[in-house]
Each structure stands twice: as structure tokens, then as C-alpha cells.
Amino acid sequence: MDCREFRETYTDLLDGMLGEADEVRFHEHLAACLRCRRFDQAYRLGVTALRELPCRRASRAFTARVLHTVRTDTGRAIPSSASGFAGAVLVLALIGFLAVDLRVLEHRGPTAFANFTDTTLAVSPPLPDSGIDLITFRFRDATYDPPFWDQYAPAQVRDANLSSRVRFAVPAVWTGR
Amino acid sequence: MNTTLQSSHSTIVPSPLRSFEGLDDGEVVRACLEGDGRAFTELVLRYQTRLLNFIYRSIGDRERAEDLVQEAFIRVHRHLRRFDQNRKFSTWIYTIASNLAKNELRNRSRNPMVLFQTIKKNWDTDHQPLQFEDVHSRPDDLYHQRHLRELVELSVSQLPEHHRAVFILRELEGKSYEEIAEITGCNLGTVKSRLNRARNSFAAIIEPSLD
Numbered sequence: 001m002d003c004r005e006f007r008e009t010y011t012d013l014l015d016g017m018l019g020e021a022d023e024v025r026f027h028e029h030l031a032a033c034l035r036c037r038r039f040d041q042a043y044r045l046g047v048t049a050l051r052e053l054p055c056r057r058a059s060r061a062f063t064a065r066v067l068h069t070v071r072t073d074t075g076r077a078i079p080s081s082a083s084g085f086a087g088a089v090l091v092l093a094l095i096g097f098l099a100v101d102l103r104v105l106e107h108r109g110p111t112a113f114a115n116f117t118d119t120t121l122a123v124s125p126p127l128p129d130s131g132i133d134l135i136t137f138r139f140r141d142a143t144y145d146p147p148f149w150d151q152y153a154p155a156q157v158r159d160a161n162l163s164s165r166v167r168f169a170v171p172a173v174w175t176g177r
Numbered sequence: 178m179n180t181t182l183q184s185s186h187s188t189i190v191p192s193p194l195r196s197f198e199g200l201d202d203g204e205v206v207r208a209c210l211e212g213d214g215r216a217f218t219e220l221v222l223r224y225q226t227r228l229l230n231f232i233y234r235s236i237g238d239r240e241r242a243e244d245l246v247q248e249a250f251i252r253v254h255r256h257l258r259r260f261d262q263n264r265k266f267s268t269w270i271y272t273i274a275s276n277l278a279k280n281e282l283r284n285r286s287r288n289p290m291v292l293f294q295t296i297k298k299n300w301d302t303d304h305q306p307l308q309f310e311d312v313h314s315r316p317d318d319l320y321h322q323r324h325l326r327e328l329v330e331l332s333v334s335q336l337p338e339h340h341r342a343v344f345i346l347r348e349l350e351g352k353s354y355e356e357i358a359e360i361t362g363c364n365l366g367t368v369k370s371r372l373n374r375a376r377n378s379f380a381a382i383i384e385p386s387l388d
Contacts, residue, residue, distance in 0.1 A: 008373065011369060014376070038387060043383065049326055053330065063225060066225065066250050069250075069251060
């Protein structure tokens with residue numbers, strides 16, 4: 001027997017499936033080969049340690065939980081890989097949607113800002129007792145589309161004299177009035 | 178008064194069910210199918226710890242193992258009438274548990290976040306201070322024992338999933354080749370070759386620590 005054959009038939013030896021003659025050959029090889037002896041020693045030591053690993057006992061609370069769940073089970077669907085997969089698809093779709101939305105906003109921001117560089121600024125009279133001023137920007141071809149989350153989103157006004165005006169509501173302290 | 182208290186207590190936390198002592202699983206299953214509610218409790222008491230450790234060794238996450246054992250019992254309860262009583266109950270329940278563990282590992286490979294949480298949990302455990310279990314042993318022996326235990330756990334976790342299942346069923350659960358074949362849905366030849374490969378890999382990881 002050589003080392004390769006030893007490794008290939010190792011399981012048969014451990015599980016008592018070798019014939020008598022093969023078992024004798026096996027033990028002869030084991031006695032003669034230091035490498036295979038170490039291999040055998042490592043395996044037996046490892047398995048002994050594995051079997052001695054602390055075994056976690058189920059607690060009484062766990063038992064009570066299992067029995068309660070089983071008794072109150074109404075036949076609902078147990079979470080499966082299919083539902084997990086559907087959930088993952090949903091999450092990916094949401095992430096995709098947000099990414100697209102953010103890209104739109106990212107793109108939209110600088111465009112609106114560029115328009116603002118070509119403006120004149122006028123501070124409107126404050127809204128009575130509100131602590132809010134209205135700042136009007138005048139510029140050409142306003143295309144600013146306010147995001148829903150911007151509490152100071154501009155109100156766009158068009159008139160005959162100006163190409164476009166956009167009015168922002170801002171805290172009065174910003175304008176120093 | 179005392180009787181009432183004991184009775185209500187046993188409803189919440191089951192005590193050992195003496196009437197089922199000495200009965201084999203098949204007889205307990207029959208009692209369960211005949212409507213004896215305590216019989217199912219007996220099945221839970223017989224298998225919960227074994228399944229908990231089997232699934233934990235397979236997936237490496239204690240909390241998730243508890244959830245999966247619970248799911249296994251729910252499935253057993255739902256489908257007990259379909260169980261072929263000519264077969265061994267233990268093989269059937271291990272098949273259910275094995276499939277749940279397999280699904281868990283498959284889902285985990287699809288979801289890196291779950292994998293990260295497991296790694297983090299294991300990291301937390303690994304970095305707990307060294308605890309001396311036996312005050313009579315020499316510290317270097319204790320260190321060596323602890324190192325070997327960690328190495329053994331690592332070796333099992335490093336085995337490929339289908340090798341690991343076969344290895345655990347054979348070495349820790351003491352299942353026969355035929356039972357392992359039924360639980361894992363493989364033929365005997367596959368079981369034998371996977372077991373041999375798992376044993377070779379396991380020994381190869383342990384061997385350097387002999388020095």
C-alpha cells in the first residue's frame with residue numbers, strides 16, 4: 001500500500017469496511033510511514049476535540065417558544081428562498097430607483113445654479129409676522145423644478161417685462177431685515 | 178393551590194414527559210397523530226438540542242440556528258400526517274433540518290450583508306478574553322486545548338458545504354451511510370466519496386497543530 005491508497009481507503013478503515021487482508025496491509029503501511037501516521041493521529045485528535053466541543057442545550061424558554069409557535073401556527077407561509085429572492089429584487093429595484101432619482105437631482109442642481117448666475121436679486125417685503133422674506137431672482141429661461149423635500153422651493157412667476165422670475169421663501173435673518 | 182400552580186407552570190415550560198419514556202419515536206408519532214398534544218412536546222424535547230447543534234455546526238450562527246429549528250418543528254407539525262411511518266422519524270426530521278440549513282447557506286451566499294453579520298458575530302466571539310475552564314490544568318495545556326478547539330471549529334467551517342453536511346452527520350450525529358444518503362438526497366457512492374474528502378481535508382487542517 002502507498003500513501004495515495006492509504007488516503008483513498010481511510011474512510012473504509014474508520015468505518016470498519018475494509019476486508020481483513022486490506023486491514024492488515026493498511027496497518028503495515030501505517031507502522032512504516034511517518035507521514036500517514038501523523039495524518040491518522042491528526043484526524044483522530046481532531047475528531048475527539050470536535051466531539052468534546054461544548055454542546056449547546058436548548059433552553060426551557062426556547063422549548064416554550066417553539067411549542068407556542070407550533071400551537072399558534074395558522075399555516076402561514078414559512079419564509080422561503082423564493083420570498084427572500086423576491087424581497088431582494090424589491091430592495092434592488094428601490095436602490096435603482098433612488099440612484100436614478102439622485103442622478104436626476106445631481107444633474108438638475110448645477111443647471112438651476114447656472115441660471116442663477118445670470119440674475120438680479122430683489123428682496124421683497126417680508127411676510128407679516130412670519131419671519132420669512134421673499135427673495136426674487138430674475139433670469140432667463142428658468143427651468144428649475146423644485147424637489148418635493150425643499151421647504152424653500154421657489155415659486156416661479158412669469159410676467160411681460162421679465163423673461164422669468166423665481167421667488168424663494170427664506171428666513172428673514174438670512175436677509176438681515 | 179399548589180396543584181394549580183404546578184399545572185399552570187407546566188403549561189408554560191414543559192417538564193419531562195414520563196408517559197413517553199421507553200417509547201420509540203414511531204410510537205410517539207402515532208400518539209401525536211391520534212391527537213395526544215403531549216406527544217408533540219415529547220418530539221420537541223427529544224430532538225431540539227440535537228437539531229440545534231446540527232444546524233449550528235452547518236451554518237455557524239447560533240441565533241439563526243434557533244430560528245431554523247423552530248421552522249423545522251413547524252414543518253414537522255404541519256406535515257406529520259404525510260410522514261411514512263415505515264421510515265425512521267429521525268431521518269425525516271434531519272432531512273427537513275438539513276434542507277433548511279442548505280437553503281440558509283444558499284440565501285447567505287446571495288446576501289453578503291448576512292454573511293458580514295455572521296463574520297462579525299464570530300469576530301466578537303473570537304475576541305472575548307481567554308477563559309480558563311479548569312483551574313487544575315496548566316495554562317499552556319489550556320491554551321493548547323483552546324487552540325485545538327478553535328482549529329477544529331475552523332476546520333469544520335472551512336469544509337465545502339456538501340462535504341460538511343456529510344461529515345457532521347457521520348462524525349457528530351453517528352448516522353449510517355444509508356441515513357446520510359437519505360437525508361442529503363445523494364447516493365451511497367457520493368456519500369462515501371464526500372466523507373472521504375471531508376476527512377482528508379479535516380486532517381490536513383489539523384495536522385500542522387501537532388507540532
